[in-house]
Amino acid sequence: MSKIAILTDTSATMPKSLMAQHNIHTVPHNIQWGEDSYLDSVNLQTSDFYERLAKDPVIPTTAQITMPTFMEAYEKLAVDHDAILVILISSGISGTIQGAQSAAAEFDKVPVEIIDSESTTGGLALVTLAAAEAVENGATLEEAAAVARKVAENLHVYFVVDTLKYLHRGGRIGGASRYLGTMLSIKPILTMAHKIDAVDRARGKKKAMKQLVSIVADKVQGQSVRAAIFHANVPETAVSVLNLCKEAMQIEQDITLELSPVIGTHVGAGTVGIACYPISCLD
Known part of the structure; x- marks a missing residue:
């Protein structure tokens, strides 16, 4: 049975314990706050963020995840997985999926399937969890992708x-x-x-x-x-x-x-x- 990696982005806002439980991996979004650059949930944690947001007159901005970031993630996951299912923030509010697709087009070590969740945060989390649980229950890459699409369609x-x-x-x-x-x-x-x-x-x-x-x-x-x-x-x-x-x-x-x-x-x-x-x- 093939080993399938589930990869999402940090807009899914899932706690680390939940991701570890279901073997879910993430790529972080980029945040610019004045002169400071951060990776979402890596060197800018949620509690620190809201404390600063309440006091800082400067409003942060975000940038989509780039192709090289996805390529790096694919390379790491391919070491001990046979396929990668990528489930991402809606293309209607972010261009992140474009970076994932560009990286997948040049990556040939294992199959990569990319799903547009049509959502983010709780919606993206639910789509990702459903796919991860399908994989845990023995689903193939195609079957897990079908589960993700079905949940996304019914959110x-x-x-x-x-x-x-x-x-x-x-x-x-x-x-x-x-x-x-x-x-x-x-x-x-x-x-x-x-x-x-x-x-x-x-x-x-x-x-x-x-x-x-x-x-x-x-x-x-x-x-x-x-x-x-x-x-x-x-x-x-x-x-x-x-x-x-x-x-x-x-x-x-x-x-x-x-x-x-x-x-x-x-x-x-x-x-x-x-x-x-x-x-x-x-x-």
Whole structure:
């Protein structure tokens, strides 16, 4: 039986323990903060990032992962794997997949399959975990890739941000949608399906969280789901949202993720979201 490596990027925001458990490997995004250059979750950790973000008037920027970085990762993984399945942040919000594809085109030591998750953070984590578990259960490269695509096609990803200024500044959302969040206490509710779009708004954080859960529950229509709750430095809010989800939906499995610096740069502290997919999509 072939040994398949699962490779994703750090926007999946999975804790190291979870990645180690499922033999998931990552490549880090690049972050520029003033004169300082960092690798996401390598020499810029989540706790340090949010502490500095709250104080520093300079807003960091990010850059896509380059072809040489992917080539280096492929070389390392090929030493003790027979194939590599790469699952990445949506091409609708990042050009990272282009670097992966360019590297794969020149790499001939083992087969490399690349999947566009059409998502990021919790959505990307769920797609990656499903593929990793398929590999653990004996799936071939093609079978694991099919699982990843099926989960990506059935994802529901919605989130609430405190402000749209980070998304707007980074070009991740249209200019008109910026004004959804300019009124006092209005919290924008957004979706991630290839790209980011505004879908609703609510006055105040508590109402926004209830509306967020209501939207997702309506989408899954009573189906049993696997869910990821993700947050930017607001763990208590994430717990509250998970509890609301458990009241409104049939959640068979759940994980909670704290957004790494590369995502926190674009959404800001206070963001909370839900990613999920119906388990039946893999039947």
